[in-house]
Amino acid sequence: MTDFLIKSSLSLGVLLITYYLFLEKEKMHQFNRFYLLFCLLFSFAIPFITIKIIQEIPHQETIPTIIPIEGVSSIPIIEDSTNYWLIAAWSLYGIITFILLFRFVLNIWKLNAKTKSNPVIEYKEAKLVLVKEKTLPYTFMNYIFINETDYNERKIEDELYTHELIHVNQKHILDILFIEMLKVIFWFNPLFIFYKKAIQLNHEFLADEKVVKSHNNVPFYQNLLLSKANANPTYYLASNLNYSVTKKRLIMMTKTASKSRAFLKKGILIPLLTALVFSLCTKIVAQETPQKEGKNIYVNGEAYYKKTTFEIKDEKGKVVAKKKYSDLTAKQKKLAPPLIIRSDNDKPLSEKEIIEKTEKEEPKTFIIDEFDPKNIKTKQQDPNTIYNTAGLTENPEYPGGMENFYKFVGENYTRPKTPEEVKLAGKVYITFIIEADGNLSDFKVLRDIGYGTGEEAVRVLKLSPKWTPGTINDEPVRTLYSLPIAIQPKA
Template sequence: MMDFLIKSSVCLLLLLSIYQLFLEQEKMSIFNRFYLLGSLIFSLAIPFISFEIQIEAIKTVNLNAIEIFPSSSVIAEKKTNYLPISLWTIYGIITSIFAFRFCRNCYVFFRKINSNPTQKFEGATLILVEEKILPHTFLNYIFINKNDYENRKIEGELFTHELTHVRQKHTLDVLFIEILKTIFWFNPLLIFYKKAIQLNHEFLADEKVVISYNNVPFYQSLLLEKASWNSNFYLASNLNFLVTKKRLIMMTKTTSQSRALLKKLAVVPVLAGLVFISCSENVGDKTPAEAKVVEVKPGEKVEPNTLPETDIYTSVETLPEFPGGLEAFGKYVQKEFKIPEDFVGEGNVLVSFIVETDGSLSDIKVIKDLGFGTKEEALRMMSKSPKWSPGIQDGKPVRVAYNLPIRLKIT
C-alpha cells in the first residue's frame, strides 16, 4: 500500500508540475484537458504496471546441497499488530464522511431538477430557479434565474459559455476528480488537480464564446462584472470560477501549431521515463563489477593468494553459520519475524544474501515470498541479524553466497 501511495504521488506531482510550468499557459486547452485526466489515470495505474529486466545472476549455493533444514522448518509465531486496524478504521470513518458529502451535494442538484420548472434549450435542459444566481452547469442541466430568463436579461455569451460545458461534458471530469478526492482525501495534490481541470474548462468555454461573438473586450468586462457574485457551486461548472488575469490573457493569446506540437511530443519521453523508473524490476542478483564467482569442488585446494576478498564462493570447506547454529536461528526468527496481520497459510520465504569475511550480511534479497508484506518483513529481520561465522576455504575467511528458507505456518 505504501509503495502504491509513494509511486502514484510522485507521478502526480511531476506531471502536475510539467503542466503548470509548460502547458497551462499555452492555448491548447483540448490537449490539456486530456493531459490532466490522463495524468490522474496514469499515476493511479503505474504502481500496478511492471516489466522485467533480465540480468546475469550470481551462482549461489544450492539449497539441497546445504541442507539447512533437513527435517524441520523454522515456524514463526504470529503476533497481532493493532496499528493497521486503527489506521484502517480512521480511514474508513473519514472516507465515509466525504462520501456522504459527495452524495448529499449530488442529491441537492437532482432535487432542484425535480422541483423546478424546466425548459429545453439547444440540446440542454434549463432549470428555472427562483433564487438570484449566475448560470451554472451540472451534467446536461443549466441552472438559471427564472425571472432573468423570462425577461431576457441573460446575455447570449453566458448561454454559449454554459452550453460549452454541457456539450463537452465537463461535469464528468469534475465528478471523476471528486470521487478520487473522496477515496484519497489525504492526498492534497488532488485539490490542485481539480483547480487545474476546472480552470481549463473555463478556458475551453471562454474560447468558444470568443470564436462565436468575436468581441473580447465586452466579454471580459462581462466576466469582471459577474466575478463579484458569490455563487461557486460544488460539483458544478461556474461562470465566475477563478476570473483571474491568467484567464483574461488566455482569451487573446495564440499558440503556433509547431510550438504546440513540440510541447505535446515532449510529454512522451517524460511518460516513458516514469514507466521505466517506476515499473522495471531486476531479475536475478547481479555480481559486483569487480567480483567473480568461484566454485570450489570438495577436496580441491586453492592457494591463499588466489582468494581475493572480492570473490564470491558457492561452495566452501566450512559453510557460514548463524551464531549458535540452526536452533539459535530458529529462535531468532520466532522472536524477530512479525507476521503481517492479513497473512494466513503456510509456505517458505526464501532469502538470499552474501556472508562477508567478517560475518556481516550484504546484498540481502528475497527470492520468493508469500505476499502480504512477508518480503519486507524478511528483509527487515535479516538486516538486523547478528554477524555470522564466515565461510572458510583453505583456512581463510571468504565471501559466500547463501540461500536460506524461512517457513511460515499460520492457520
C-alpha cells in the first residue's frame, strides 16, 4: 500500500505540475479534459507496472546460499506484535471515509429529490427544474436548476442557457463524480483537491468557448459573468455558472489558439510519460550467469577422486607426502586441478554419463606444489583486486561459523511492517565485499520484495562484526560475497 501511494502521488504531482506549466493556458480544452482524466488513471496504474532489468551475478555454486527447509526460514525473522497504532490509524481512516461518503451520497439524494419535488420542463437536450429559492443556474446530470420566478419573467439570458447546456451535452458531471469519489477514498491526499479545481475550471473554459462562438458578444458575456460572480454555489457536485470567475476565464475568451504551440506542448508528454514509467517501474532482478555448455565438462570433488593419489611437494620441490583427496587441506584442494570430461558431441552429459566417464578417465596421480610460482597469485597483485570465492584458497567466514551468522541476522533483523492482506515472502539478494581486514563494505541490493526488506538487510549487515577474510595462499584478499535471505510469510 505504501509503495502504491508513493508512486501514484509522485506521478499525480508531476503530471499536474506539467498541466499548470504547459497546458492550462493553451486553448485546447477538450485535450486538457482527457489529459486530466488520463493523469488520474495512469497514476493509479503505474504502481502495478513492472519493467524488469536483469543484472547477472556469478553462478552461485561456490557461494553460500540460504534456503528454507521444511517450511522454516533459514534466517529466523522476528514476528510483529499487535500494532495498536496501525489499528487506530485504520480506524480513523474508516471513520473519516464513511463521513465523506455519507456526505457525497446525501448531496446526490438532495439533488435527485429536487427533480421530483419541483416542476420539470423539457428544454432541448436537457430538463429545466424550476426551484423556489433564489439561485443562479446550475447543472447536475441532464437537469438544469433555475429559479422559477426568473424563468417565468424571462430574466435568464440566452447565454446562460447555452452555458449550462454544454455541461449537460458533454457530460461534465461524470468527471466531477469520478474525482469526488477519489477524494472520498484518498481524502488525505491534497493533490485530488487541485485536480478537481483544474477539471472544473477546464469545464468552464469549454462552456465559455461555446457561448462565445454561439453568441459572438464577448464583452456582454464577460460583464454578465462578473455580475453573477458574487453568488454562492449551491452544491459542490453541480456545475455552477459562476465557478471561478477569474482573470483566467476572462482572458481565455479572447485568446487565439496556436496549433503549432499546442502541438509542441503535447509532444512534451511523450518523454515525460516515458521518464515516469522508467523511473517508477524499473526493477533490478538478480539472475545467475548461466553456465556455458560445450564439449568440455569440468568436474571436481571428493566423489570423483576416490582412486587418485595426491603427491605433495615442499619448498625444494621434493615429494614429502602422499594423500587421498579427503586428507588434503582446503588450500591443497583448491590447487587440485579439475577433471576434464569430454563429450562425444555438443550435448551436455547426464550425471550418470559424467560418473561413467570419470571412472574411465580419472588419472591415478596428481602433484600438488604449493610453492610453485604460478600458484602464488597475490604477491604482485593490486591490493584493490576483488576476488570471487571460487578463486580463493580459503573462503571468508563469520566468527563462529555460518550458524552463528544466521543467529546474528535473526536476532537483529526486524520484519518490515505490512498491511494484513500482504503475504510477504520471497528472497532478498545482496552482494557485499569482505575486505582483507574482515570488515564489510559496498553493500548492493540486487533484488528485494518491497516494504524495505532490502534496506533492513543492509542495516543488519552493517552491524556485523569482522569476518575472517578470504585468502589465497594464506594472503588475505578482498572477496565479493553474495547472500540470498529467505523471508517466509507469517505462520
